[in-house]
Amino acid sequence: MFALVDAVAFYASAEKVFDPSIRSRPVVVLTNNDGCICAVSPEARKLDIPKFEPYFKLKNYLNQHNVVVRSSNYELYADLSSRMMNTIARFCDNQHIYSIDESFLQFTGFKSIVNDWHQYGQDIRLTVWRETKLPVGVGFGITPTLAKAANHAAKKLSGFNGVAVIDDKLSAKAILQRMSVTDVWGIGSRLGKKLNLMHINTAWDLAQQCPKYMRKQFSVVVERTIEELNGKTCLAWDEIKQDKQEIFSTRSFGERVTNINDLKAALVTHSSIVSRKLRQQASLTKRLVIFAHSSIHEDSFYKRSFLYDFPVATSDSRVIANAVSEVLPQIFSANVRFYKAGIGAIDLISEKYIQEDLFSPCRDNKPLMTSMDKINKRFGTGTVRLASEQQSNRWAMKRDFLSARYTTRWSDIPIISC
DNA sequence: TCTGGGGTCCTAGGACCC
């Protein structure tokens, strides 16, 4: 049995934790640079506020309806997320944190202990609420995709009260028939349109299709989804937990960048983020993509992207930063208002299988990088960093509606007065 | 008279998720 536990409109709910005055009000949270709306509280959803629309287009509407608007407060969300995940972890010995607000649980050997999954789900919900003041939904299913579907039902369909269970064909049918095909994990709006043309409208319709045929028509992803909806596990646990095949760090700038040093500072910062993520999953990269571009909404769209191959695969921040510096002059162009830049590590291998180069000297930098990671983990990201990552506020993101870092800054700790 | 394979790598773009 699998379970998926995730928060209701996580960012919006996180904003409410330390600000009870907005708990019953509609709240939306914006992406980086206050660009788009990325989280919509249930009260705001009732006002038909769509996700991922540009903020400036809805500004008036939000004002009219007295909606609370917040910038993304990642420091707060990351901390609340780890508290929430710790609480959830007590309910299962096998947890996989899938995203900032979602975790999969796999239950093996629980049958003798848990005889009522509905009750167990309610226990999880109540405990998480009591300890973190975050509302979560819990879906149980015999495959990860069915757990996802149950989770959708728990939160969006009437009559479930936050917990849904799919443990046989009957319960699967009851829920899948009430779900649109695009509510299925892995089926988005584009595929949805094509499927509708084939008269596949509900999740249950999709489950009735021949997996092999659908693979030919669409892709292996659709095939696996159909198998999963029928109770056949394709996304094995170790596959869900699998290492990433590529790792990116990209960001659009708070203000357009026109200076080569600002662009460099940004790209080197991205290289540090990517290197750290590589080390976290014990991977090395053989190849890097480095890119920067102007706004796609501008008439003369400028984009440069370069591949960089390393003779020996690496996860060393300095080696990756050097690659960035080397390519930078080819990417930069005067008179371009850069809007976004980033790097990606592609072609990853495990640290275990490093292939060394016969002709280049091998330096073991691991101890240095390990110490750096440890220091930054203990004293905060950026405590030790590369000199070329100089703090340049010019490209930092815009966050006009930022709430306090209630749990990660001494100065922001909430004060309760009687 | 007319015809013509199979593999690998690269890139851009599509599609999905939150």
Next chain:
DNA sequence: TCTGGGGTCCTAGGACCC
């Protein structure tokens, strides 16, 4: 005044090789 997120994986199609 002007404004439009970030991350990952998959696939089609082109270029090239023998």
